[in-house]
Amino acid sequence: MKSIVITLQLLFAFSLFSQKSDCHFTLKGTVIDSADNKPLSLTNIELIGIKGKSISTDKLGQFIFANLCSDSLELHISHLQCEHIHLRFKLTKDTSIVIYLQHSNHAIGKVTFTAKAEQDNLDKLNLRKLDMQKGGSIAELMQGIGGITLLKTGGTISKPMVNGLHSNRVIVLNNGIRQEGQNWGMEHAPEIDAFLATEIELLKGPEALRYAADGVGGVLMVKPASVFTENAQQLKGEFNLIGATNGRGGTSSLILGSQLFKLHPIYWRVQGTLKRSGNLKTPDYFLANTGTSEANYSAALGYQNERLKFEIFYSAFQTKIGIYKGAHVGNINDLLKAFQSDTPMYKADFTYAIDRSYQQVNHQLLKTNAEWQLNSSSSVQLTLAYQKNHRQEYDVLRTSNAFKGPDFDYYINTLTGDMAFIKSNLHKVKWTAGLNAIHQANSYTGRFFIPGFYNKGAAAYFIAERTWAKWQLETGFRYDYKHITAYLWRGNNLHVRNLQFNNATYAIQLHYQKSKALEYIFSSASAWRPPAPNELYSNGLHQGLASIEIGDSALKPERSYHNAFQLKYNTKKIKIEAEVYQKYILGFINLVPSMPPQLTIRGAFPVYEYVQQNVRMSGLNMAMKLDLKKFYYVKLSSNLLVASELNTHAPLSQMPPFSGKLTVGKSTKKYMFQLWGQGVAKQYRYLQGSDYVAPPKGYVLWGCDLSTEFKIKLQPFRFNLSINNLLSSKYRSYLNRFRYFADEPGFGLTARLIMPLNCNLNNNKK
Amino acid sequence: MKKNQKKSILIIAIITLSFGACKEKTPSPTTPPQNESELITTVKLVFTDTATKAVSTAVFSDLDGPGGNAPTQFDTIRLKPNTVYQTAIYLLDETKTPVDSISNEVLEEGQDHLFVFTKVGVNLNIQIADKDINSLPLGLLSYWSTAAVSNGSVSVALKHQPGVKDGSAAPGETDVEILFPCRIQ
Incomplete structure (x- = not known):
């Protein structure tokens, strides 16, 4: 969904008609998409305070209100239920207005400067x-x-x-x-x-x-569709049916929503997904025990009137994930043997069955959210959420008549609350001030890996933005307090550890619109992260990696300083987005090899300890799209990252190697077809001896996508096909922790049929 | 039933379903950990001199499992030259009361298990004496015949080979692997 936000250009074209008596004025207008100057249909226009005065724009983007009184009017204009704009003016004559709505790139109602329609966006x-x-x-x-x-x-x-x-x-x-x-x-x-x-x-700004102070790496936002459907009398939804050859996987997903009562603005939405996939196949062999299954559902209810918006959302996610059997090693000799062997130890055929070892995870979220529009420029938001996460890990059993339960059973329950006051002074200044609170309980049964703990925290934040003609400045400040009580068992003795952290976080982002096509964005931010329980207290064997991990209870929080410069160039023919960044992380908590190996009943294991280092990470991310004649286009993107320890300049392990992707395609109104090639280099920046084997060599993968839309009777369909690893190349990825044991999956074709549902509920039997 | 009533029921159903699903019991963060279900803490080799019936032992014991504290006992195997020993292996979980003998499970599922002995530098010949139900060697019982005085090591490994056991050491994963120092003196 594209978010349509505010408007920079609001053109009021007041025109004078003949004077009429008090309640006979007409307000008409047109809503135009500023990206392409085309009229925007289905924009919701609401006259606040006047009951029943809410309409949608027609195909020409036009709307009309008749019989209005001479009064101060407040207009609420929204499209696709995203951010909205408020307009206030005094109606003294018949009036016609033109409203330019603009597409935005940002999450929290942010003013943007350029038209950005269906553009290739880096973030x-x-x-x-x-x-x-x-x-x-x-x-x-x-x-x-x-x-x-x-x-x-x-x-x-x-x-x-x-x-x-x-x-x-x-x-x-x-x-x-x-x-x-x-x-x-x-x-x-x-x-x-x-x-x-x-x-x-x-999120970069x-x-x-x-949402958080500890997003040292970044904050990724997953946004669902709004429960508030545009057209009250429509049942809206989508049905997805997906089949994949590799793994013989099938997925179906349905989402449905509408307005519940004709006369009350109460909306509902239900959604569910079922997914099943069997053993994956590399170019040469099946990977034993790599099936997965997933069953999820969610339900949402929403109420919305002129001043109040209330939502309740519940989701449940359940998955069972098979873990490749060949990766289960008893000790370091097994591991070394697995490296040397080109073929897997366990031969497998195709099956959907999932055997030990596997993970089973259940995640539930219950969220309520209320938003009051106090007046045209200020609102209050209140969010409460409860999450319940239950993770079970089942290892391979030594004997089949032994115990059948999970080896690890983790429970983490989290209650969070957020209260925010948002003030936006039409288009120049906007600020948000708020409070966060969290209460979290973590517990486990089974083998010890991380301790049980309570985590309580509170935070206050202030985010403000100011817009000038070509400039926009955004700043944010946040202060966090965190208290962790950890319960560690040493034999039969319980040790209680109390940890307290408090610290500040800031972020600044400056946009400069050089010309209509060119925009510069500079951002600077700092974040901090307290050490996590596994970094503090883990002390045990990591089965999958055949290593012993030892935490350090004296670890301090790490702090990052991130500076980035982003360039966006956007014309009809060429679109470029490039970002260079440099990040310093002081006290970066890193797992490094330590001597000597530790003796266990399974032999000697290498020991890794959590230590703190100062590191620097510099990188370049780039994406470019060139539109050629006859609907052809070329896309190019690449990622480059160099990460080193500051004193010794030693490279950090497990960092993504250089990669680039070239896509050539044709996109018409009827279909889209593209062919792509992705190259990933070998990770040359690696410390000799820090890994069991050297990083795998570079590789090139090919793939293609085809998508089209069609109609059967009145029902529209979207259909697309993707092929990954077209040539079924044999390769291993440095960023796959099972690179030691097996090749990556080979050829895979995925076909998707997407059926948008739009049923009219006009059963007017009254 | 009126339409609105139906819809109200739908709302109530959704909400109850949501809350109902949250009802699973969660343990408290202070819950003590359970002992690992499949821990082997101790490997005990019992050597019986086939001539004199004299018994000696060699023990490896790591009571808190892998990681944590170092092994509490790690013996050297000491054998007499030119002697034949009958050797029995006991695998124990000493964190349980009574002590759990895991060798019994290994015996029951002999078709999935194999002991592998590897000697370096000692004049010793080891022959497995027991077989699983498929007549493949198992190794809980073996004969160790010593020759001249020598020093070296013997590795005792237990392989878990479910469905892939073929009598060789290669398949499967390692449940136990201890490199005992060994002296024939």
């Missing part, structure tokens, strides 16, 4: 782009954003990596709520139904401070 993915990725995990959806790569564990688990950082350093916002699971684990993927997302954005 944001819209519905159309998401269409081509459907059927993948939420992290796979995110990888179209500049700077985002995937950190994988086999073919079944992936989590987003933002400019080389991940897990505790990357915050994922689901429906405005910070996702709270066992996020620290590299093999713990975000528990979000990918079909809930209609837009995904990497100060708006991120509203």
